[in-house]
Amino acid sequence: MNRRIWAFLVPILSVVFALIVAAVIIVLIGQNPLVAYKAMVLGAFGNVQAFTDTIIKTTPLILTGLAVGFGFRAGLFNIGAEGQMIMGGILATVVGMNLRGIPPALAVPLTMLFGILGGMAWASIAGYLKAKTGAHEVVTTIMLNWIASHLSSYLITGPLAVGSGTPKSPEIAPSAKLPPILTVGAMELTSGIVISVLSAFLMYILLEKTTTGYEVKAVGFNPYAAEYGGISISKNIVMCMAISGALAGLAGALEVMGQYHRFLGTLSGGKGFDGISIALIGQNHPIGIIFAALLIAALRTGSNNMQFVGVPKHIVTIVQGIVIFLVAADRIVRTIVIRKKVKR
Amino acid sequence: MRRLSIALVLLVSVLLMGFKVVMVTDVGGLGDKSFNDGTWAGIQRAVKELNIEAKVIQSYEQSDYIPNLSKAAEEADLVFAVGFMMTDALFRVARQYPKTLFVGIDITPPKGQTFPNVLTFTFKEQECAFLVGYLAAAMTKTGTVGFVGGIPIPPVERFRYGFEAGVKTYNTLYRKNVKVLRGYTQDFEDPKKGKDLAMSQFNQGADIVFHASGACGNGVIEAARERFSALTKSSNLVDFINYYLENNRGFFAIGVDMDQDYMAPGAVLASAMKRVDTASYLAVTWAYEGTFKGGHMVLGIAEAGVGISPMKYTKGIVPNRVIAELVYLEKLMKEGTLKVPETQEELDAFKVPTIRFPF
Numbered sequence: 260m261n262r263r264i265w266a267f268l269v270p271i272l273s274v275v276f277a278l279i280v281a282a283v284i285i286v287l288i289g290q291n292p293l294v295a296y297k298a299m300v301l302g303a304f305g306n307v308q309a310f311t312d313t314i315i316k317t318t319p320l321i322l323t324g325l326a327v328g329f330g331f332r333a334g335l336f337n338i339g340a341e342g343q344m345i346m347g348g349i350l351a352t353v354v355g356m357n358l359r360g361i362p363p364a365l366a367v368p369l370t371m372l373f374g375i376l377g378g379m380a381w382a383s384i385a386g387y388l389k390a391k392t393g394a395h396e397v398v399t400t401i402m403l404n405w406i407a408s409h410l411s412s413y414l415i416t417g418p419l420a421v422g423s424g425t426p427k428s429p430e431i432a433p434s435a436k437l438p439p440i441l442t443v444g445a446m447e448l449t450s451g452i453v454i455s456v457l458s459a460f461l462m463y464i465l466l467e468k469t470t471t472g473y474e475v476k477a478v479g480f481n482p483y484a485a486e487y488g489g490i491s492i493s494k495n496i497v498m499c500m501a502i503s504g505a506l507a508g509l510a511g512a513l514e515v516m517g518q519y520h521r522f523l524g525t526l527s528g529g530k531g532f533d534g535i536s537i538a539l540i541g542q543n544h545p546i547g548i549i550f551a552a553l554l555i556a557a558l559r560t561g562s563n564n565m566q567f568v569g570v571p572k573h574i575v576t577i578v579q580g581i582v583i584f585l586v587a588a589d590r591i592v593r594t595i596v597i598r599k600k601v602k603r
Numbered sequence: 604m605r606r607l608s609i610a611l612v613l614l615v616s617v618l619l620m621g622f623k624v625v626m627v628t629d630v631g632g633l634g635d636k637s638f639n640d641g642t643w644a645g646i647q648r649a650v651k652e653l654n655i656e657a658k659v660i661q662s663y664e665q666s667d668y669i670p671n672l673s674k675a676a677e678e679a680d681l682v683f684a685v686g687f688m689m690t691d692a693l694f695r696v697a698r699q700y701p702k703t704l705f706v707g708i709d710i711t712p713p714k715g716q717t718f719p720n721v722l723t724f725t726f727k728e729q730e731c732a733f734l735v736g737y738l739a740a741a742m743t744k745t746g747t748v749g750f751v752g753g754i755p756i757p758p759v760e761r762f763r764y765g766f767e768a769g770v771k772t773y774n775t776l777y778r779k780n781v782k783v784l785r786g787y788t789q790d791f792e793d794p795k796k797g798k799d800l801a802m803s804q805f806n807q808g809a810d811i812v813f814h815a816s817g818a819c820g821n822g823v824i825e826a827a828r829e830r831f832s833a834l835t836k837s838s839n840l841v842d843f844i845n846y847y848l849e850n851n852r853g854f855f856a857i858g859v860d861m862d863q864d865y866m867a868p869g870a871v872l873a874s875a876m877k878r879v880d881t882a883s884y885l886a887v888t889w890a891y892e893g894t895f896k897g898g899h900m901v902l903g904i905a906e907a908g909v910g911i912s913p914m915k916y917t918k919g920i921v922p923n924r925v926i927a928e929l930v931y932l933e934k935l936m937k938e939g940t941l942k943v944p945e946t947q948e949e950l951d952a953f954k955v956p957t958i959r960f961p962f
Contacts, residue, residue, distance in 0.1 A: 312670040412789050416755050422713070426756060427691075445669045445695045518666065524754055525630070525688070528664040559663055563671055566660045567678065572632075 266542045269589045270582070273540075274554065277581035281574050288570075295570040302564020303557035309564070311441060311448045315518065316556035319344070321455040322510035323534030324541060324548040325462055326378075326503045330396075331543045332466060333499035334479035339385060339400025340507040341531025342407035343378035347508025349411055350377030351515045352419075352522040355431030366434040371454075371512050378508015379501045381407065386500025390493035396500065404531070415524055428522040437517040449517030458506060459545040466545070475499055507531060536583045555579065622891055624650070624657040625675035626883075627668070629686030631791040632661040635818040637860040638879045642685045642708050644861075645883030653891050668692035676700035681890040683883060684710065687756050697721045704895055706886040708879050709758050712899055719897040722889075724882040727903030728758055729765030729943040730936050731875040732813070734911040734929055735857045736769020738873055739811045740781040741925045744852045749784040749804035751823050753791040753816035762815035762859065762875065764950045765943050772932075775955035784809050791817030798822030805830050805854060811872060813857035820859060821866070827856035828867035840916055843869030847920050855917075862912040872921075874912035881908065905937045924962075931960055 282292035303313050323340045330337035337343075351374030358366040385399040412426070419428040441448040466472040477485040478495045486492050514526055537555055541547035562575035624646055628639045643659055650657045658679075660671050668684075669692045675682045676696060680703065684693040687709045697705045697718050707723035739748040750766055752759045763785065770781050784804045788796040797819030801812045805826065812827065814820040831854040832838040835846040847853040858864060858874030865871075882902060889895045902908020911929065914921065935941035935958070944950040 308670070308673065316666060408789060412754065412787075426754065444673050445692075445699050446673070523665060525665045528630075528666070530664075559667075560670065563660065563663075563667055564674065567658065567674070569658075572661050572663060 266544065266547070270540050270542065270547070270551065270586055273582045273585035273589075274578075276585060277578045280581055281578045284577060285570055285574060290568070290570050294568050295565050295574070298568045298570075299558070299561030299565045301561075302567075303561035305564075307441075308443045308446065309560060311443045311446050313553070313556050313560045314448055314452050315446065316559055317552050318449075318451045318455050318517070319510040319514050319530050320533055320537055320552035320556055321459060321549055322506050322513070323531050324537030324552050325455075325459055325534075325545060326506035326510070326531075327534040328538035328541060328543040328545070328548050329462060329466075329475075329506060330499060330503040331538055332479050333475045333495065333503075334482060335386075335389075335496065335499055335503065336397050337382065337385075337400055337500065337503045337507075338397055338535065339382060339403050339504070339531070340510075340534045341527050341529070342400065342404035343381045343504040343507035344511040344514075344527045344531045345407040345411050346381040346511065347374040347378035348511030348515045348522050348526050349414065350374055350508075351512035352428050352431060355435035355516065356429055358432040358435045361432070361434055363434040363438075366432060367437065367516070370431065370435040370516055371509065374512020374515070375505045375508045378504040378506070378511065380504070382500040382504020382507070383497060386497040389500070390496045408527075411522065411526075412524060415522055419522070426524040427519075430521050431515065435516060436520055437513070439517075447517075449513075451513040451517035454509070454513060456549060458509065459549050462506075463545040471498075507534070536579060539583055539586050542586075622653070622655040622681075623679045624655065624681045624683070624887055624890075625679035626657065626659045626683035626685060627671045627675050627689070628659065628661045629668075629688045629791070630662055630664060631686065631817040633659060635791070636821060636863060636866065637817050638708065638877065639685050639817075641861050641877070641879035642683060642883040645880030645885075646683065646887055648880070649884050649887035649891070653888070655887075655891065657887075669696060672696040673699070676703040676705075680704060681706065681887065681895075683708065683886075685879075686710075687758055688754075693721070694718070704890050706883070706890075708882060711757075717897060721897050722886055722895065723899045724879075724886075725758070725899070725901050726877045726879075726882075726908050727901060727943070727945070728761040728815070728875070728877060728909060729768070729945055730904045731877065731909040731911055732762040732765030732815075733769040733772070733936070733943045734932060735813055735873055735875045736766035737773050737932060738769075738911070738921070738925065738929060739766075739813060739857060740770040740773035740779065741777075741928075742855070742872065742921065743781055743809075743811050745808050745810045746780065747782045747784060747808040747810070749801065749807075749809035749812035750786070751797055751800050751804070751812055751814040751816050751819070752785070752787040753819055754789055755787055759787075759815045760947070761945060762813075764945065764947065765875075766813055767950060768944050768953050771953065772955045772958070776958060788816050788819045790819055792819070794819055794822030794825065796822065798826045801826035801856065802830075810852065811855045811857065813859070813875070815859045815875075820856075820863070824856040824858065824863065824866050824871055827854045828870040830854035831870045838867075838870075840869040844917075844920060858912070862915075864912050864915055864917070868916040872917050873914045876910050876912055878902070878908050878910070903936075904933060905939075927962060928960055932958070 285292040326340045354373040355370040388394040415426045421429045437449040439447040537551045541551035562572045685708045705721045710723045786800045801823040814823040835842045855872040863874045944953045
């Protein structure tokens, strides 16, 4: 119970502390922090438009957060969510483009499935390399990120390029688009958010209520003990990377199907890397990750509005940095405490 | 009495609500020392002259464009969307806010569509890039020059077409074989990516690298400064010039968009300037005076929309003959006798015209 309270308390206190530090910085640059924070809150939740924007941004962040968080639970540091998201987006686009005339009931799940497969396949490469050769996933996933990034740039400025404006692929078929829940001005809130929240619950069930989840966690805690207990490490590594990649791939697919309806050059925009901070803030817990993603998204949308009262957007980067530092530092502190106890 | 107070409040609020300009940057943001900064400089100039209000809103990511433009459209009379990457977002938002005026920098309207409230500007980047390409080919000592692009979008590519055509022209006229290395950072934000790429081109034998990569270019210039000062053991302008004159070699970057020569005096050979500031200044003035007209404008050398920087620091090391040739080439472009390729096809088919310098 105590641990559970900590898990809640640490991120919340970190956010409060980070906002206080940022307030000092805002004062130092000659602005009023109360005005700034009011603008930030209003910018994130002040009206339907703001709220829509926040939820749109939350949708992919939940999934990339889950992708990284799931890896962490299995003891894997998947830095490749960015690349997996790109591959998911590309595959979903290529499939979605070719589904003209197929009813939505079939086209939507099919496009989504290929998005998931894209991310899954990409992450499995790193998983396989780790299981077979011991190549560290941090190195391989970073390399795979670059390959995915350059591959996508090539595709949308070459074979898939269409029209003028931002480098982009053709639109996916109308039947493969996710239906919007709400249309506000030039923005559309799509049903993608339902899918990402649902994914969080699925991950919760998988981790907490199934044997597979138990094995994943066992390998994460202590791989050798798990192997001694009859769990195959290499099988688990490949599987965990695949699931992690599937979640990131789904993030890419939802951005394509719900948001842009095509693949754009900067579709991923660092969201895969944001997943790392979100997983940390959310303490690798699926439900925690939902709130962490909402927090980061709200900070981002809020910061855009904050600029209207003269506070630069970078303040939010500072807030984010401090939160992550504190959440990570908490672990350092805990580790030190535990070690001291063991020595005695 | 009550009516009077309402009227007063209305009057005051009308007076307070002066003409307002909001500029929305792309993800490169202010501080790119490139087109975002340039557009902002033009707006600032207009702000001072007309005594109006202007704000800048920076975008983090692609998904910020629409919300930021929408918010700006609600607040301002005139909204700037800066950068090619904002094309789609601009037209989606402009349709929703027909009463607000919009200006797009580096943006071409979608085919066959015109909006009365949107004025867009593009530039003949290839023309100024041609001049720096010619200059680079004339100045290289290693026979290799480099090009660092951001994301290969049309404005970046036009810089490359012009640059390569300029090199080719020099090669043909002087029977030389200067090679061009090409690379893209796939980014407009991270100076480190620009620096890495420039360093690798220097390692491959280039001694002059031209960049068209937004804020990545700060790293390209940094790379040139670092390599050059490794030779001279100093980063003073005087030492750079002296070293170059004594040893006849050095490392240079070529800047883009704004006059970037000042960023590393002596290590930036020249800059291919795109006068986004002129465009933004004019657009604000027109909107303020009520002469704003929707449409599309292309600014080239003839319109003073692009050009080569005055080479404040490096002019001394460029042979007089090359300077004179550049001026003559510029004149040919203005007259329309020298047409610089604007597309890959035109570049492939580009035949160097017979140019006879009158000196």
